[in-house]
Amino acid sequence: MTDSSTPADESDGPAVFPRGDELPDEDLSPDDIAPFVADTSGLSDINELATAEWKASTTADERIRAVLKGTVSPNTAREIADTAAVSETKARNTLNSLAEEGLAAIERTEAGTTYQRDPDRYLIEQIHRLSMADDLVDRIQAAKAEIADYRERYDTDTPDELLVSDRTLTAEELSDVSHWRTAVRDVEYLRAAYRIQQAKRRTPTSNLETSVSDGGPASTH
Amino acid sequence: MVLGNGTTLDPDAILVSVNTAADQLGRGFLRAQYKNTRHGSYEDAPSRPREARITVHPGIHQEAGYFDIQWWANGDYKYHYREQGLEFRFGCEHANESTTHPVYHFHPPHDVDSHVPSCIGANHPPERVTRAVLATWWAAVRRGDEAVVTDPTLLCSH
Secondary structure: OOOOOOOOOOOOOOOOOOOOHHOOOOOOHHHHHOOOOOOOOOOHHHHHHHHHHHHOOOOHHHHHHHHOOOOOOEEEHHHHHHOOOOOOOHHHHHHHHHHHHOOEEEEEEEEEEEEEOOOOHHHHHHHHHOOOOOOOHHHHHHHHHHHHHHHHHOOOOOHHHHOOOOOOHHHHHHHHHHHHHHHHHHHHHHHHHHHHHHHHHHHOOOOHHHOOOOOOOOOOO | OOOOOOOOOOHHHHHHHHHHHHHHHHEEEEEEEOOOOOOOEOOOOOOOOOEEEEEEOOOOOOHHHEEEEEEOOOOOOEEEEEEEOOEEEEEEEEEEEEHHOOOOEEEEEOOOOOOOOOOOOOOHHHHHHHHHHHHHHHHHHHHHHOOOHHHHHOOOOO
């Protein structure tokens, strides 16, 4: 599965584009697709347009949940409201409800109240989604093989050791650090998902299937 | 300097971007493929995707194009559009703070190595960034001319 002839990110080359069987059978004109509610011909501000389109296809609650899901540090209701394109009052009310549901972690200080996604809940949702896959053992092996490649290439056990080594890292090597760290995390997640799967199989009356109803972003399949 | 600056990839943001593009484009969204390991081949099913490639239709001058999409834990992202004879890229690269390049930047068609400031707002989530990128691409599709993306200042509010 590893193509050793392309050590760099071959995806950055210019000669990659759809051809042959990827092209559509039917000939659609832009008018048939019309993906935007707003008129893009007199495009003036793409941020305004993007926000208008997002608002047209979602509720305020959905946008607040979406923004909350991306928060890895404390945010005020005002900040989340701006990003979610809702009023501050709406954001605060919804965030307080989400905190009651366990989705938001809330922190009250003298300076004000901040919100971020509940890290444990987020982790469990990610792992629960993975636990639906039927090829977890293969996925674990692929991630382990990737980690073994990095260890051999750098003669170092962990990406963090590589970062603090005397070596000056090139952009390509720093990109390896990103992927190495990701592979290490993925193995942990995949193993946890595999354990959940095993537990479910040993528990015929398990209600794990329905314990997390809001299980992360839907797959496109 | 490098995208992600050593932080992990963000598979959740990558999946949100793909779902956003599918919702927004409808029949113009032909296919999504995923790289689930760094040098693995593209697969139809996402696991913990490091990169997504979506096939969109129609292209600017061709029948179809690709967007390759990546997000990192530090908020960096890359949207790389390609069709035969044409490519451009929207990026967010926080490590550029220590360089002369803009953090939010755009690599225009026919000069993809240059960095020009991007009009996409700071700290926007994948739901908004994906729509902004697609709106830019769509404006070029409608005109059958990439000039609108060549000069991104056309896309900023004045």
